[in-house]
Amino acid sequence: MVKNICCIGAGYVGGPTMAVIALKNPNIKVNVVDINAERIAAWNTDELPVYEPGLLEVVKQARGRNLFFDTDIEKGIREADMIFISVNTPTKTYGLGKGRAADLRYVELCARQIAEVATTDKIVVEKSTLPVRTAQAIKTILSETGNKARFQVLSNPEFLAEGTAIKDLLEPDRVLIGGDQTPEGLAAIEELTQVYASWVPRERIIQTRLWSSELSKLTANAFLAQRISSINSISALCEVTDADIDEVAYAIGTDSRIGSKFLKASVGFGGSCFQKDILNLVYLCEFFGLPEVARYWEQVIALNDYQKRRFAQNIIHTLFNTVSGKKIAMLGWAFKKDTNDTRESAAIYVADHLLNDMANIWVYDPKVPAKSMFADLDYLGTRSPEENRKHLTVVTDPYEACRDAHAIAIITEWDEFKTYDWQRIYVNMKKPAFIFDGRNILDHKKLMEIGFKVKAIGKSY
Numbered sequence: 479m480v481k482n483i484c485c486i487g488a489g490y491v492g493g494p495t496m497a498v499i500a501l502k503n504p505n506i507k508v509n510v511v512d513i514n515a516e517r518i519a520a521w522n523t524d525e526l527p528v529y530e531p532g533l534l535e536v537v538k539q540a541r542g543r544n545l546f547f548d549t550d551i552e553k554g555i556r557e558a559d560m561i562f563i564s565v566n567t568p569t570k571t572y573g574l575g576k577g578r579a580a581d582l583r584y585v586e587l588c589a590r591q592i593a594e595v596a597t598t599d600k601i602v603v604e605k606s607t608l609p610v611r612t613a614q615a616i617k618t619i620l621s622e623t624g625n626k627a628r629f630q631v632l633s634n635p636e637f638l639a640e641g642t643a644i645k646d647l648l649e650p651d652r653v654l655i656g657g658d659q660t661p662e663g664l665a666a667i668e669e670l671t672q673v674y675a676s677w678v679p680r681e682r683i684i685q686t687r688l689w690s691s692e693l694s695k696l697t698a699n700a701f702l703a704q705r706i707s708s709i710n711s712i713s714a715l716c717e718v719t720d721a722d723i724d725e726v727a728y729a730i731g732t733d734s735r736i737g738s739k740f741l742k743a744s745v746g747f748g749g750s751c752f753q754k755d756i757l758n759l760v761y762l763c764e765f766f767g768l769p770e771v772a773r774y775w776e777q778v779i780a781l782n783d784y785q786k787r788r789f790a791q792n793i794i795h796t797l798f799n800t801v802s803g804k805k806i807a808m809l810g811w812a813f814k815k816d817t818n819d820t821r822e823s824a825a826i827y828v829a830d831h832l833l834n835d836m837a838n839i840w841v842y843d844p845k846v847p848a849k850s851m852f853a854d855l856d857y858l859g860t861r862s863p864e865e866n867r868k869h870l871t872v873v874t875d876p877y878e879a880c881r882d883a884h885a886i887a888i889i890t891e892w893d894e895f896k897t898y899d900w901q902r903i904y905v906n907m908k909k910p911a912f913i914f915d916g917r918n919i920l921d922h923k924k925l926m927e928i929g930f931k932v933k934a935i936g937k938s939y
């Protein structure tokens with residue numbers, strides 16, 4: 479029976495996942511450790527570093543009882559009999575595989591630290607999303623410890639989506655656990671199964687070999703992203719043929735073989751994982767000599783880039799081919815609603831495109847601080863940080879963002895946007911008052927009755 483869990487990495491996955499494991503297993507001590515002292519300090523307050531509906535309530539129930547956040551990584555490793563690695567695995571920005579392969583340096587550092595510090599047997603669980611066969615590298619590093627500790631490596635990818643993390647963790651469609659098909663490997667799989675079985679029905683806990691588990695995670699994200707790119711490709715066709723994308727999505731989604739989820743056309747998918755995981759898949763296919771397969775998945779990303787670019791270009795074309803000196807209000811910066819995460823958000827690319835055309839952008843997002851927005855733009859390096867701050871203004875009042883604007887662009891599907899006083903917003907805008915709904919969440923008919931010129935994804939008006 480597992481008594482002590484250590485999770486290395488207190489991010490969007492490590493924090494919420496461990497909070498739920500601790501909540502449901504009061505007899506297991508769960509230590510979440512991180513090198514980022516600021517993040518750990520925040521986890522120990524009520525201002526958590528991650529915004530997720532319901533997360534604070536879960537953390538408050540377990541924190542100080544059997545859930546602890548700490549910067550002492552070595553102590554966490556020493557005490558644990560099961561260690562989760564939940565560190566970031568971004569796309570490599572240098573060297574071999576630059577721009578595509580996953581950067582595994584943080585994972586490798588964790589494995590090396592475990593190897594160095596551990597004196598007793600441990601089960602090491604890959605929670606981070608990793609390229610297929612990474613467990614082999616981890617095993618190799620762990621086997622060079624020089625002491626008698628023995629290790630089992632499991633793959634237990636996480637399928638939660640941001641904004642619904644707590645619900646996804648409490649009621650997962652499935653939990654996936656991969657391990658070696660040896661007696662020791664199967665015993666380790668069973669240990670982890672028992673941790674989840676505290677609240678997940680056994681039939682939803684899938685046990686596989688290591689490589690299937692690692693590859694299933696990349697495949698799941700690739701399939702999900704592929705659906706969005708597929709529907710977004712059709713949205714472009716709708717706009718020129720007078721078909722309506724929401725009607726088409728509904729009509730095809732009612733076929734139970736296709737299913738209705740993940741068919742919402744948008745300004746383009748964002749988030750920390752879809753793009754990086756598909757790029758990683760593409761890299762793996764090339765590495766293993768499968769260029770046709772690589773080209774197939776690459777197209778999902780290419781279409782997404784096209785969709786973001788198309789949205790921004792449509793704004794410029796509609797505003798009489800220039801947005802130079804014009805105030806454009808952007809509502810939403812997060813990559814989806816109910817999160818403060820902005821990684822790879824379509825907002826960044828749309829803003830960058832409009833700034834290239836000399837727009838003055840005013841942004842409002844209910845959860846994203848100005849600091850993150852500027853960090854996102856500065857990271858692109860398209861222009862100087864001073865220029866970014868000169869032409870992009872962040873406000874805390876959506877009505878201020880829209881006042882005197884030539885156009886409004888809806889980037890994130892925050893529910894509150896639907897409840898705004900659109901009549902009031904219209905009155906205070908420059909005319910013609912354009913609205914570009916990148917999420918198709920507003921009542922377009924009503925907006926047109928007010929006087930707005932509405933443009934939306936997959937609609938020909």
Ligand SMILES: NC(=O)C1=CN([C@@H]2O[C@H](COP(=O)(O)OP(=O)(O)OC[C@H]3O[C@@H](n4cnc5c(N)ncnc54)[C@H](O)[C@@H]3O)[C@@H](O)[C@H]2O)C=CC1
Nearest residue numbers: 487488489490491512513514564565566567584606607636
């Ligand atoms: N964000 C998401 O919704 C999901 C992410 N994933 C995967 O989970 C992994 C983690 O993602 P996030 O939690 O979003 O990342 P994150 O960036 O929010 O958190 C990672 C944390 O690991 C810490 N860290 C890095 N190296 C460390 C080390 N050597 N020792 C101690 N701490 C270290 C960082 O300081 C950071 O706080 C990634 O592989 C990602 O692909 C999987 C499913 C969902």
Ligand SMILES: O=C(O)[C@H]1O[C@H](OP(=O)(O)OP(=O)(O)OC[C@H]2O[C@@H](n3ccc(=O)[nH]c3=O)[C@H](O)[C@@H]2O)[C@H](O)[C@@H](O)[C@@H]1O
Nearest residue numbers: 636637638639640706740741742744747748749751813814
């Ligand atoms: O590995 C990961 O990181 C996670 O990636 C996604 O979760 P997440 O990125 O948090 O959020 P999603 O709900 O998948 O949305 C991703 C992006 O696609 C967009 N989207 C989603 C659905 C849709 O129909 N249309 C659409 O444009 C969203 O607005 C968002 O920008 C997956 O849904 C999770 O299962 C997975 O664990």
